[in-house]
Amino acid sequence: MQKKYLMIPGPTPIPPEVTLAMSRPMIGHRSGDFAKLHERVVAKLKQVFKTQNDIYILTNSGTGGMEMAVANIVNPGDEVLALSTGNFGERFAKIAKEYGAKVDLVDFGWGSAVDLKVVEEKLRQNPNYKAVLATHNETSTGVKNDIAGIAALTKNHRAVLIVDAVSSLGGMEFDTDGWGVDVVVTGSQKALMLPPGLAFISFSQKALEAAQDNKNPKFYFSLPAAKKALAEWNTAYTPAVSLFFGLEAALDLILEEGLDKVIKRHKLLARACREGVKALGLKLFPAEENASDTVTAVAGDNRYDPEQLRKVLRTKYGVTFAGGQKDLKGKIFRIGHMGYVDKLDIITALGALEMALLEIGYPVELGAGVKKAMEVITGGEV
Amino acid sequence: MQKKYLMIPGPTPIPPEVTLAMSRPMIGHRSGDFAKLHERVVAKLKQVFKTQNDIYILTNSGTGGMEMAVANIVNPGDEVLALSTGNFGERFAKIAKEYGAKVDLVDFGWGSAVDLKVVEEKLRQNPNYKAVLATHNETSTGVKNDIAGIAALTKNHRAVLIVDAVSSLGGMEFDTDGWGVDVVVTGSQKALMLPPGLAFISFSQKALEAAQDNKNPKFYFSLPAAKKALAEWNTAYTPAVSLFFGLEAALDLILEEGLDKVIKRHKLLARACREGVKALGLKLFPAEENASDTVTAVAGDNRYDPEQLRKVLRTKYGVTFAGGQKDLKGKIFRIGHMGYVDKLDIITALGALEMALLEIGYPVELGAGVKKAMEVITGGEV
Structure with missing residues (x-):
């Protein structure tokens, strides 16, 4: 199941x-x-x-x-x-x-x-x-x-x-x-x-x-x-x-909910996602000041293959992240967090990401990303 | 939202x-x-x-x-x-x-x-x-x-x-x-x-x-x-x-899914939940060898009020745990994990639990419970 x-x-x-x-x-x-x-x-x-x-x-x-x-x-x-x-x-x-x-x-x-x-x-x-x-x-x-x-x-x-x-x-x-x-x-x-x-x-x-x-x-x-x-x-x-x-x-x-609150929620969740991703030693694809509040693009590096990661996420955890498009195929992965998304979805996304990274041999300290995201969320306003 | x-x-x-x-x-x-x-x-x-x-x-x-x-x-x-x-x-x-x-x-x-x-x-x-x-x-x-x-x-x-x-x-x-x-x-x-x-x-x-x-x-x-x-x-x-x-x-x-696999899944998720709870310094209510695989009962202690915890979980995270019944009202809380429940639900439950504990002033190290549960899950078979 x-x-x-x-x-x-x-x-x-x-x-x-x-x-x-x-x-x-x-x-x-x-x-x-x-x-x-x-x-x-x-x-x-x-x-x-x-x-x-x-x-x-x-x-x-x-x-x-x-x-x-x-x-x-x-x-x-x-x-x-x-x-x-x-x-x-x-x-x-x-x-x-x-x-x-x-x-x-x-x-x-x-x-x-x-x-x-x-x-x-x-x-x-x-x-x-x-x-x-x-x-x-x-x-x-x-x-x-x-x-x-x-x-x-x-x-x-x-x-x-x-x-x-x-x-x-x-x-x-x-x-x-x-x-x-x-x-x-x-x-x-x-x-x-x-x-x-x-x-x-x-x-x-x-x-x-x-x-x-x-x-x-x-x-x-x-x-x-x-x-x-x-x-x-x-x-x-x-x-x-x-x-x-x-x-x-x-x-x-x-x-x-109120449009302002909706926007604030997206901003907070995006920040929690980015901080969680960085705490795992992964690199954001765009410069952080240009980073979207609805989708977080994460760069691949020589320690892991984003496509292999996505496959493990999909098959072992039921989690679908997006891959890269065109020339970025295989080089980045993207986490969507827009619309019907709440704080605990970010915890879920990062928890699955950590376990899948461990499984493909990436040097991850389990819990590091989730911990950081929880710090952002509990420190945030929404 | x-x-x-x-x-x-x-x-x-x-x-x-x-x-x-x-x-x-x-x-x-x-x-x-x-x-x-x-x-x-x-x-x-x-x-x-x-x-x-x-x-x-x-x-x-x-x-x-x-x-x-x-x-x-x-x-x-x-x-x-x-x-x-x-x-x-x-x-x-x-x-x-x-x-x-x-x-x-x-x-x-x-x-x-x-x-x-x-x-x-x-x-x-x-x-x-x-x-x-x-x-x-x-x-x-x-x-x-x-x-x-x-x-x-x-x-x-x-x-x-x-x-x-x-x-x-x-x-x-x-x-x-x-x-x-x-x-x-x-x-x-x-x-x-x-x-x-x-x-x-x-x-x-x-x-x-x-x-x-x-x-x-x-x-x-x-x-x-x-x-x-x-x-x-x-x-x-x-x-x-x-x-x-x-x-x-x-x-x-x-x-x-196969009945045997369903049973194994419940066993693994219950263990992940219990280990996560214990890693936060909380105490299981029953002796662990008697602990259920479908519901985890956690004892209250003098560091927190289970009812206050449940209220924060409900109002700030949308998470409903059960309280104690009859004489146990206010003395324990219970996490259900039966039926349509998967690995990431345990991560969600523990993530919410940690953030809510922090909020009510319980001395929690954010991430500790989730980390332990992820170790159990990634080491498990399901």
């Missing part, structure tokens, strides 16, 4: 309240009940996004949300500044290329964060950028980027700032209106504690204006179609109704 | 497979489908009971199962030897008194186990006992009793051995036919990983004969009625159908 402990940076564990809500009897998506539900969840989402902007709920993955942003704002031939710090930054640039943009891709390197000075210089040199693409939390490397800083730079520029907040929103501080982020995209299966299947996207006035008379072909991702439907609390195409049921339950959990 | 960690000696956590099974559409309890289900689950229960005896599935709690045993075997005026080591031993004696038995109650004390020498002497002195009542695992004190030893003594005596195996069967070694236990009673909400609501009871040939022409009034607990119904894979009265769905799923989990 083995329980399953899903500790990857999404999909994340589902609270029982959400599972129960998703089991409700189906309703018609053109019914008054659905419209009322839609109105309620958008109002609650706005609190989590911290925005007065319209928010569209899309029945697709986060990547579809990224595509919707690009497809409606970027015209063929437009210049786009893509700030990349890993796999999802690269993907964002690829989508822009697909829609005919002339993409100026700045690669800060896998494991590093966006350097604001570089962005400032780029924007100063080129007043023509139509959009800036940025990733708040680079899931592939466990790096967080300073979106507030980037937004301060785009505010007085023509460019629309489009941010992939898929693995951060609801788990890390994000102030859409306060920072002035034009387009924010997130997904259901990360800090929002839902199964995959929904994406959420907000458009500022500046973004809506930039989207006028867009020439790119799009149907499912059409902003005008979404906008027209939203005016009647409708969706342009058939929505994933059960996920909407779950969404309301998940948002209620977040708002009952 | 706080997850709930239910770590009491029943009800115990429910595996998702069982929850799903219980969500199946209702069926009629006099249908062919129910009869087939009934036949299947009894066959599987026999493997877990290790018996060829008939097993009756009752829609009531374990106490109802104990009453069914007594009500059908004991006649008013019969002499009954009740071996008590705590709350549930006392309850068994009370039931026998209610049905008019002359109860010879031997109280071995809360925290101690049955002394076989005393039982041997009692049986030698009195050839007239109609029944011997024994508790396999005394949930109130975390003490296990030697049922194999008691059964060896009753085998050549007139007395029917009736055993309360409510908090042991499916988690601790129990060999109904091998040991020669006449009546075995257990409940759904312990090691069998179901919600409360069902009890299971087996009767040997000796027990069936002793039950003939019983004079006590009984209707719901009538063995003849149950027997007649079982012959057609029926139940005498309306059964808790959804719990039967869940029962099959739970038994499948046990049989897929």
Whole structure:
């Protein structure tokens, strides 16, 4: 017998309240009940996004949300500044290329964060950028980027700032209106504690204006179609109704706990995880000041093979950590701690990590990581 | 946000497979489908009971199962030897008194186990006992009793051995036919990983004969009625159908893991828990050689208040341990680890225990208990 402990940076564990809500009897998506539900969840989402902007709920993955942003704002031939710090930054640039943009891709390197000075210089040199693409939390490397800083730079520029907040929103501080982020995209299966299947996207006035008379072909991702439907609390195409049921339950959990407390919890648990990992003699992959609060990336070294470690964790302890993506495959492992995660999950993660390290012959002092994490947790506020 | 960690000696956590099974559409309890289900689950229960005896599935709690045993075997005026080591031993004696038995109650004390020498002497002195009542695992004190030893003594005596195996069967070694236990009673909400609501009871040939022409009034607990119904894979009265769905799923989990492995797992986890507790300087309540494999009872001492500890665990960590019952209230606490429990649950339990002890000012070295438990687990076989 083995329980399953899903500790990857999404999909994340589902609270029982959400599972129960998703089991409700189906309703018609053109019914008054659905419209009322839609109105309620958008109002609650706005609190989590911290925005007065319209928010569209899309029945697709986060990547579809990224595509919707690009497809409606970027015209063929437009210049786009893509700030990349890993796999999802690269993907964002690829989508822009697909829609005919002339993409100026700045690669800060896998494991590093966006350097604001570089962005400032780029924007100063080129007043023509139509959009800036940025990733708040680079899931592939466990790096967080300073979106507030980037937004301060785009505010007085023509460019629309489009941010992939898929693995951060609801788990890390994000102030859409306060920072002035034009387009924010997130997904259901990360800090929002839902199964995959929904994406959420907000458009500022500046973004809506930039989207006028867009020439790119799009149907499912059409902003005008979404906008027209939203005016009647409708969706342009058939929505994933059960996920909407779950969404309301998940948002209620977040708002009952209080968004600030949710963010604080993620911060404390991330710190406990990092300190625990370091106490075992392991090295964080990114510089600590850039480390994400929703996923901790740990570097491999010549004392152990991250893939062997993950296999032992999975087969002997039922614990799934994520591996590295692309060039980082086999070189790092990643512990997800976003959404429905509490203090004791960090103890569980580190306990399993320690026992698995021992088993693969890594020189671990059993208990050292858990002890350190407990010190952080008992010293913390949440 | 706080997850709930239910770590009491029943009800115990429910595996998702069982929850799903219980969500199946209702069926009629006099249908062919129910009869087939009934036949299947009894066959599987026999493997877990290790018996060829008939097993009756009752829609009531374990106490109802104990009453069914007594009500059908004991006649008013019969002499009954009740071996008590705590709350549930006392309850068994009370039931026998209610049905008019002359109860010879031997109280071995809360925290101690049955002394076989005393039982041997009692049986030698009195050839007239109609029944011997024994508790396999005394949930109130975390003490296990030697049922194999008691059964060896009753085998050549007139007395029917009736055993309360409510908090042991499916988690601790129990060999109904091998040991020669006449009546075995257990409940759904312990090691069998179901919600409360069902009890299971087996009767040997000796027990069936002793039950003939019983004079006590009984209707719901009538063995003849149950027997007649079982012959057609029926139940005498309306059964808790959804719990039967869940029962099959739970038994499948046990049989897929393998009963021997399930027992070994409980043994290892109990040892890890005990070693972890001791490494924190806490004292086990029973002598270690009598300690249960499904619940660990820990003694209070002048350095901490078990009730204050339990409150911190519940409110700050979402962890529920059980307190003491009756005279032991406030003097011990109990950690349940039966049924759907794996290695990492023990790490979670001890991690929470350590942090809560720190918080109430107990002189704890953070990590000491978890470290010791991890040593036991990584050195173990499961």
